[in-house]
Amino acid sequence: MSEFKTILHIDDNEELLRNVKNFFKDKYKVIGATSIEEAKKLILTEDFDYAFIDLQLDHSSEYGGISLINFTKRNKPNAKTIIVSAYFYDQVKEDLKQVLLDQCKKDEIYNEKDVMDTLNEIEKDYICKGDPNQNFFKAIFKKMQKLDNKKKQCFVIMPFSETKSCSEDDWSFIFRNLIKKFIEESNLNYECNRADLPQGEIIRHILDNLNRADIVVADLTDKNSNVLYELGVRHSLKLGNRTILIAQNVQDIPSDLRGLKFIIYDWKEESRRKKFQSELLDAIKAVTINPVECFSPVRKYLDL
CATH class of the missing domain: 3.40.50.2300 (Response regulator)
Structure with missing residues (x-):
């Protein structure tokens, strides 16, 4: 070749x-x-x-x-x-x-x-x-x-509004301080975003990012229906293998996905935040080098 x-x-x-x-x-x-x-x-x-x-x-x-x-x-x-x-x-x-x-x-x-x-x-x-x-x-x-030399794109799919485990402010804190800030300062040349747009404009933005992001981080905490839908879309797309699953509780990982690699995290204590960020960094490095580290079950089934 x-x-x-x-x-x-x-x-x-x-x-x-x-x-x-x-x-x-x-x-x-x-x-x-x-x-x-x-x-x-x-x-x-x-x-x-x-x-x-x-x-x-x-x-x-x-x-x-x-x-x-x-x-x-x-x-x-x-x-x-x-x-x-x-x-x-x-x-x-x-x-x-x-x-x-x-x-x-x-x-x-x-x-x-x-x-x-x-x-x-x-x-x-x-x-x-x-x-x-x-x-x-x-x-x-x-x-x-x-x-x-352009920065690679990391797109985060996660709840926006209050859920059983987190308030809207909690989700903003998790995204901005635990995920976005950490990834962008990790020297891996990534820019990190989520879909912060008015409702009427959000679907095209989400589809574009799910399709074009180099990696996607999907937070399945509380089994949010929008997140699960977006994860399904991502898994069907060309870059679907480059998707990292995270959640605050293993019970939030759907049974169909428990055979995949995922990260369980706790964000309320500093030591546990650092542990999560270390595991997230390892996952990003692994999927950047070898996308099958976090394979898409859809693309594997279709042999793509």
Whole structure:
């Protein structure tokens, strides 16, 4: 098996496809696509580390390539996406916004905040291939290096409101002080978040994070129904193996999941908090190195 990382380059300029392949040939495997249909097939069937997506692919639309951005992120959540265009970002920003707003009318879980979030992501990962002040190949390689150094994502699913064991303030304390602060200060290059959003916006945010987070920590304390639903979703997704189960009582681990590894923790005494954090750190290191340490029963059943 090749040790080269793989680039999926999507552009209808066949000469540029050849030039990019030639530029990266010593360190990367490059596979190319010239249409949206061809690109979608490769996204679903090939493993790749980076995706270079040209905005102008479908000539029936000025920005046909934009449909591939979320398609790539949903189906290949580990891939690092770079958007390329013949235009500077400021020249196309308003047009892109309108394209995304038009998609809002077709997609009920899209809203204007999602549009702005998507625009911000595009801007961060955008390169103008017609910029006379930079070498396109060096610029794209620099962007790849920056993405490689980007913090990994840890998403925590846990109760928000009062449960049998904890008040709403208790859950906030557990997340912010025991989990988030500890993980972000552990020198493992993780950013840690949970779904702190208004109710109307929460489902898309949760689904995106469950799909794209490098690891998920699931707190099953008190068998909260939302947490159990979100865990089921995570276990069915591509990164489902990278999921760490925790609870304050072993009885809160559903019988179907007791064959998996899990951490039982007590947060009310300092010594027990430190013990929990030590076990959590070991679990994060283990699942980062070898995802099958916390395997998904769904993906194991499907042999994925």
